Amino acid sequence: MFKPNMMVCVIALALLPAAARAQQTNQQLEEIRKQIQEMKDSYDTRIQALEKQLKEAEEAAAKAQTAATQAQSAAGQAKQSAESATQATGLRPPASPSAFNPGLSLILMGGYYNSDQDPRTRTVTGFLGSDEYGLPDRGFDLGETELQISANVDHLFYGQATFAIEDGAISAEEAFFQTTAIGYGLTVKGGRFFSSIGYFNSVHNHAWDFQDPALVQKAFLGDNFGLDGVQVSWIAPLSAVYIEVGGEGGKPVEFPFPDSFNNKNGFQVGTLFAHLGGDIGASSSYRFGVWGMTAENGLTNIDQPIPALDFTNTTNTLTGGSDNLWGLDFVYKWAPNGDPSYQNFKFVAEWMHRSLNGTLTSGANTGPFIASQSGWYVQGVYQFHPYWRVGLRYDQMNEGSYDLGTGLGGAPGLTPPDFTPRRWSAMVDWSPSEFSRFRLQFQQDKSQQGLTDNQVFLQYIFSLGTHGAHKF
């Protein structure tokens, strides 16, 4: 016979699995309840989101209706409210009836210029063509108004045009298409565009850090060197470092001299460029560039001489030949923790070399001619307070050497001047928003032998319309 205790034990033992099972079931139930609760919570969140969207849509729709009943002037507003009603329903791509219109941006620029010397007779001594890229007129001057239009053309192309409007003339500074769908880091651009050589060359004047370009840019390339042609560029598939290589070919626009024109088939200018860039820590970034280009001087085919070269009061004329340039550029930017809102610093330096050759006629003498010249600048711009920046720039040109062939050896006045053109610039600008800027710039320009030209610029730049995105 079993002892009662034993009996209890046995019963307990027999029941144990059942109890355990019951507990297990309870646990499972608990688990399921928990999951249901979690699902409920999750759905609650989503239902709340949807209810909120609905409410907002209704509110916005009501707003649209109210607006629609208002006077005619409110019609535009009603449209916007209706759009926001559509918007508030969420879960849809952005849409608006005007979305297919291209982005429009208008730049208003102008100011006041004061100088010791007559800007119309200023040159950089010893540099052919430098007299053609003039300073602004003295006194108040509207300068250039810029209209930029851009949009994706379709699923394959993007298009952009920038028109410069000046008194009596509208010129297409840039008007190009660009591929968006090739992939593999390749982009092809065609039409008229600013060359990607150098740092400031492709930057439109409203985005410059000073009122005018560096001396070397102005003397060798003009404000911006552009071409009618094709550009191909490629970005290496490396996340660790930015490497871009590219080239351009076509017909130069106003180059090497503003009235240059070349009546011939094929390419008249070719460029190659490479960029390397990256970050240094969280606060600094840089880009380094190297480039080269070669251009035919043109004009020969229409028997027109290239503009005069004035070394030492002797008038000389260059025909034919080519203009070969190469350069280095470097930009470094700093902002605390990468946030430029309060403070930032930008440093740019460029060096360019030009070898200009052709047939020179100097008085009664004619012969082959090569001028090897260079120039450089460094500049720093510091934003010390939101909206306020100060900048300093130093420019210097190197007269270089002239290689005079037979026939020119005895020509008078062809000795390179013993002179180094230099210029100092200082500026302060105030930009109360991303869309407006006022700038005051002082410049001591000693780029013409025997002259000191103290210059003062007061400039405004306003940007209306589409919020532009700027390159590094």
Next chain:
Amino acid sequence: MKTFLSLLSFTALLSWTAPALSAVNVFACEPEWGALASEIGGDRVSIYTATTALQDHHKVQARPSLIAHARVADLVVCSGAELEVGWMPVVIGQSGNNKINVGKPGNLEAANYVPLQEVPTLLDRSLGDVHPRGNPHIQWGPQNIQLVADELAKRLTYIDPPGKAYYESRLASFTQRWAAATKRWEQEAASLKGVAVIEHHKELTYLFDWLGMPVVGALEPKPGVEPTSSHLSALVEQQKSNPAKLIVITTQKNPEAAQWLSGQIKVPEIALPATVGGTPGAKDLFSMYDDAINRLLAAEKPKS
């Protein structure tokens, strides 16, 4: 030169092989989307976060490093609604990467999938830097995060089909945890309901809306315009009729204006993380919300 070249080819080799280890290269415009991509994508994604919580995301520069990372990206995740209008178009345009063009599966604009607040009825630049499509600082709405997570899982599945089950299970897990956390935050923050605040920029709108905290003023006179002394004086005046109990800014902002006002109106000022990484505590999406709510609660409690 030789060492430089070998260094270059070495880094080239490194970066060529590194992304190949993961299925999907994600370029996150802001840290919150990097954190979300990590929640949903786990080990199958390699994430590059283009900005930090200490940067003003309107004013980022289209730096070469961003273009280099966009070049190799399979998926770009941005807030959208024109928050990145000053830099992303250049970054995408210059990258030569057709996978991340706007409208492609590899380009996810978060704002397209959430109901945006503060959609302006009048678009005029005299009103400051207004965003035509609405307030783009959507990372502070828990529902927004969930909605973007849903879409992100879809995009990742589209780009990396073999990972479908993986992304779905991670989304399910995230959804569960996020819903539970949201509920917990709502309970914890119940006492914040009705606490009036003065903000700096409209970047915490979704947070205040969610927690029921009325915004009675902003340090910025207009969106994107830094505080001015005349505007701050007006806020001091306004305190008499329409008082605030807290001044709330983010750690990205210069605290001077908030500190000055705090001294004038005797109301505490605190800085929340603008996004993940904005404070030491804000390590991911969950801890970012925890940190913000804890900071709000600590500031709101009267000191004993």
